[in-house]
Amino acid sequence: xxxxxxxxxxxxxxxxxxxxxxxxxxxxxxxxxxxxxxxxxxxxxxxxxxxxxxxxxxxxxxxxxxxxxxxxxxxxxxxxxxxxxxxxxxxxxxxxxxxxxxxxxxxxxxxxxxxxxxxxxxxxxxxxxxxxxxxxxxxxxxxxxxxxxxxxxxxxxxxxxxxxxxxxxxxxxxxxxxxxxxxxxxxxxxxxxxxxxxxxxxxxxxxxxxxxxxxxxxxxxxxxxxxxxxxxxxxxxxxxxxxxxxxxxxxxxxxxxxxxxxxxxxxxxxxxxxxxxxxxxxxxxxxxxxxx
Amino acid sequence: xxxxxxxxxxxxxxxxxxxxxxxxxxxxxxxxxxxxxxxxxxxxxxxxxxxxxxxxxxxxxxxxxxxxxxxxxxxxxxxxxxxxxxxxxxxxxxxxxxxxxxxxxxxxxxxxxxxxxxxxxxxxxxxxxxxxxxxxxxxxxxxxxxxxxxxxxxxxxxxxxxxxxxxxxxxxxxxxxxxxxxxxxxxxxxxxxxxxxxxxxxxxxxxxxxxxxxxxxxxxxxxxxxxxxxxxxxxxxxxxxxxxxxxxxxxxxxxxxxxxxxxxxxxxxxxxxxxxxxxxxxxxxxxxxxxxxxxxxxxxxxxxxxxxxxxxxxxxxxxxxxxxxxxxxxxxxxxxxxxxxxxxxx
Numbered sequence: 001x002x003x004x005x006x007x008x009x010x011x012x013x014x015x016x017x018x019x020x021x022x023x024x025x026x027x028x029x030x031x032x033x034x035x036x037x038x039x040x041x042x043x044x045x046x047x048x049x050x051x052x053x054x055x056x057x058x059x060x061x062x063x064x065x066x067x068x069x070x071x072x073x074x075x076x077x078x079x080x081x082x083x084x085x086x087x088x089x090x091x092x093x094x095x096x097x098x099x100x101x102x103x104x105x106x107x108x109x110x111x112x113x114x115x116x117x118x119x120x121x122x123x124x125x126x127x128x129x130x131x132x133x134x135x136x137x138x139x140x141x142x143x144x145x146x147x148x149x150x151x152x153x154x155x156x157x158x159x160x161x162x163x164x165x166x167x168x169x170x171x172x173x174x175x176x177x178x179x180x181x182x183x184x185x186x187x188x189x190x191x192x193x194x195x196x197x198x199x200x201x202x203x204x205x206x207x208x209x210x211x212x213x214x215x216x217x218x219x220x221x222x223x224x225x226x227x228x229x230x231x232x233x234x235x236x237x238x239x240x241x242x243x244x245x246x247x248x249x250x251x252x253x254x255x256x257x258x259x260x261x262x263x264x265x266x267x268x269x270x271x272x273x274x275x276x277x278x279x280x281x282x283x284x285x286x287x288x289x290x291x292x
Numbered sequence: 293x294x295x296x297x298x299x300x301x302x303x304x305x306x307x308x309x310x311x312x313x314x315x316x317x318x319x320x321x322x323x324x325x326x327x328x329x330x331x332x333x334x335x336x337x338x339x340x341x342x343x344x345x346x347x348x349x350x351x352x353x354x355x356x357x358x359x360x361x362x363x364x365x366x367x368x369x370x371x372x373x374x375x376x377x378x379x380x381x382x383x384x385x386x387x388x389x390x391x392x393x394x395x396x397x398x399x400x401x402x403x404x405x406x407x408x409x410x411x412x413x414x415x416x417x418x419x420x421x422x423x424x425x426x427x428x429x430x431x432x433x434x435x436x437x438x439x440x441x442x443x444x445x446x447x448x449x450x451x452x453x454x455x456x457x458x459x460x461x462x463x464x465x466x467x468x469x470x471x472x473x474x475x476x477x478x479x480x481x482x483x484x485x486x487x488x489x490x491x492x493x494x495x496x497x498x499x500x501x502x503x504x505x506x507x508x509x510x511x512x513x514x515x516x517x518x519x520x521x522x523x524x525x526x527x528x529x530x531x532x533x534x535x536x537x538x539x540x541x542x543x544x545x546x547x548x549x550x551x552x553x554x555x556x557x558x559x560x561x562x563x564x565x566x567x568x569x570x571x572x573x574x575x576x577x578x579x580x581x582x583x584x585x586x587x588x589x590x591x592x593x594x595x596x597x598x599x600x601x602x603x604x605x606x607x608x609x610x611x612x613x614x615x616x617x618x619x620x621x622x623x624x625x626x627x628x629x630x631x632x633x634x635x636x637x638x
Contacts, residue, residue, distance in 0.1 A: 003297075006301075031332075153448075177447055191411060202545050219564070220568060232578065252605060253596050253608075257592050257596060263616055275626050
């Protein structure tokens, strides 16, 4: 009959022993990025922040056995955390109301200070970041606020870090994540301004296009006019040049050529021809009267 | 005696069950694993110092803030054995995607960003990432929610970039190459530059035109997320930049006008080329006609010159008289002078 209790005890003894050991604080397991703070009789007796298996008794002596009864073990996560503060209201130098979003990282660096210096370190850090952001960004030019965010972020970080360190925090990166216009009317006005600008660009582009077309047409008219003048001048130039050449060689030849060509052209035409001797004006008049 | 034997049997059963049930594990091909013993990871010796030695993507200040050791990584395979006091942390290293608008504390379909000309626009897209096998410590232990950190950092950098963005090529809405007259005319250049000046400050257009550049910048800026959070950014794909509807319509009007202007200029150029070609042909035609007119003159002059050379002026006169003979065939009447008239004239 003692087999069953013996077997059950055999199954349970290890978990029971481990549970008792933990309950009496004989050993503790510290995870990566974790710190454990031990207090006894209202005093901090030590912190273990190295990951792994530890025996508090080896650190604090026999008084470690009293921790479960008269003290406490605090487990603090020291991993990097982040927080986003949305829509913090600031006013630019021009008086424009702006919403600013701040994203920041923080990490517990001093677990004891984190636990006991400030009852609400997270809330206090948020308030500090908010306050520092507003004081850094207020009365800045809107353009600087929008475009120079990283340097402003560094300024906020430098302002908040000393305060947060008092409470065991180490502030990580701080970024101004968002800068927005909170006034709907203002957003609409800016949109309208951009639309007007775009319309202006459209008009300018259209006008520029018309100017370019006009320029091309006028240049074309100029070139075409030059060419047409060149075409008109081609005949006088070529014919005149040739007649000059002939005249230079022999004027009589030129006269003869002209006369021969006149005769040829006269023959080709169907005109009525009267052949008169030179100095025959009276006879011409006579001939005309006879026709009538 | 029986009690002791049963006790030992129970102890053995418990131990066997714990060992067999929880101490064998495998790692699938897309996974990597890290084992912790009593909560402590297996740190690679000397890696903390190596990390301190310098990381080109981090500033000195950041190196101190993001100082993480390297851990022993279990690669795919198995079955592996672990002791009961050890814990296996598995992570998938396959590439994953997350919407740019993802925010665990707020639902949103797009993220708002203010451009350089103060216009509030909606931005959307996707970032692809994978957990860095070479820096698993921050992902598993060092950072509480690594993806939130990556998104926080990414969105901050993106919004600042959008607020500062100007077209690096000179932000011309009028493409110089499209509208060049081709002859490098100074007047045309002046007209173009005036339009370019007007287009400055319309950064929404610049952003849309330079999306690849923006994506590239974001990828470069986010390279240090591997060292910071153990997440390696594979690609940043900003796919949408949505201004208000009226701005979109104005942008469409610009594009339509640009196309219309380009078409008008093309037509004008074609007309111009045609007219210039035709006028050049007219010159050729006039020249040929004149040459045709000159050819008989030249030939006749040559012939008459050879006649004169052989027979002198008398022969030339004779030829001329002969040329007039056909006129008499065509003449309606003749007046012939008598010899007395001839004498009186002389």
